[in-house]
Amino acid sequence: MNAPALPAPLILNGPGDARVEASAFGAHLLSWHCRGQERLYLSPNAGFGAGKAIRGGVPVIFPQFGERGDGPRHGFARTLTWEAESADPADPQAARLSFRLADREETRRHWPHRFEAGLDIEPGADRLRIALSVRNRDRSAFEFSAALHTYLAVSDIATTLVHGLEDRPYLDSAQAGAACPPSDAPVRFDGEVDRIYADTRRPLRITDGEQMLRCEAEGFADTVVWNPGEALAAGMADLAPGGHRRFVCVEAAQVLRPVRLEPGEAWTGAQILILEGSAAQYRIGG
Numbered sequence: 001m002n003a004p005a006l007p008a009p010l011i012l013n014g015p016g017d018a019r020v021e022a023s024a025f026g027a028h029l030l031s032w033h034c035r036g037q038e039r040l041y042l043s044p045n046a047g048f049g050a051g052k053a054i055r056g057g058v059p060v061i062f063p064q065f066g067e068r069g070d071g072p073r074h075g076f077a078r079t080l081t082w083e084a085e086s087a088d089p090a091d092p093q094a095a096r097l098s099f100r101l102a103d104r105e106e107t108r109r110h111w112p113h114r115f116e117a118g119l120d121i122e123p124g125a126d127r128l129r130i131a132l133s134v135r136n137r138d139r140s141a142f143e144f145s146a147a148l149h150t151y152l153a154v155s156d157i158a159t160t161l162v163h164g165l166e167d168r169p170y171l172d173s174a175q176a177g178a179a180c181p182p183s184d185a186p187v188r189f190d191g192e193v194d195r196i197y198a199d200t201r202r203p204l205r206i207t208d209g210e211q212m213l214r215c216e217a218e219g220f221a222d223t224v225v226w227n228p229g230e231a232l233a234a235g236m237a238d239l240a241p242g243g244h245r246r247f248v249c250v251e252a253a254q255v256l257r258p259v260r261l262e263p264g265e266a267w268t269g270a271q272i273l274i275l276e277g278s279a280a281q282y283r284i285g286g
């Protein structure tokens with residue numbers, strides 16, 4: 001039996017040549033075109049079947065990260081269809097795509113709480129803001145983890161560096177969560193990299209040849225950096241051969257200390273991606 005068809009993606013033009021494309025399935029940002037180029041990686045082999053997370057773009061991770069919980073891996077939000085809210089097409093400066101997800105039988109089966117989540121995608125002339133909000137609609141407090149699992153497009157993972165985490169210790173998920181001291185160098189990728197950095201409230205910079213992207217977060221305390229490397233990628237059916245070379249995941253995350261919301265309270269976490277000039281100034285130490 002074929003999987004049911006997914007809703008058609010929504011497309012929104014922002015200022016300048018900015019353009020985003022998102023699916024209500026998972027409130028999943030599929031494409032961010034800005035300043036002449038696609039800035040996100042979407043696997044050509046991504047499965048678009050119901051129940052299967054899309055490989056690439058920006059998966060929304062909620063209410064659990066990875067296997068840290070009893071529910072579906074990385075939470076149910078990325079494999080449920082959200083409700084799309086209409087945007088004002090007349091004002092490109094206020095361009096926004098919005099999605100809403102409220103608890104329903106499928107969510108309560110995994111996570112017995114009443115909530116309302118929202119995802120807002122705002123493309124600017126040289127930037128993109130993605131904001132996830134969660135409100136407690138229940139009569140008791142609940143806790144959750146969340147992340148924006150952004151797949152940034154890079155021309156070659158071998159020359160990609162993530163700057164700004166040099167002095168931070170991290171948990172190495174590629175080594176069963178081993179606690180590691182600061183690496184004193186930008187993160188480079190010559191095999192599997194899967195790290196959780198705690199309390200990274202500062203701008204990060206991702207350099208890829210001459211391109212440089214600044215990555216900021218609001219509300220999210222942690223950063224996850226992931227690339228599967230060649231060996232793991234070879235076993236991933238939804239990545240094309242060599243596909244791992246074309247992206248780096250830099251995830252705004254709240255993993256190590258879950259968010260606790262009392263009844264009626266709300267939380268918002270955002271990732272802001274900003275295109276910057278030349279990468280040359282960040283070569284030192286790289």
Ligand SMILES: O=P(O)(O)OC[C@H]1O[C@H](O)[C@H](O)[C@@H](O)[C@@H]1O
Pocket residue numbers: 053066073074173194195224225226249
């Ligand atoms: O394959 P997925 O369920 O989408 O997970 C993809 C990756 O997500 C995060 O970055 C985790 O830290 C990785 O351990 C995981 O492999």
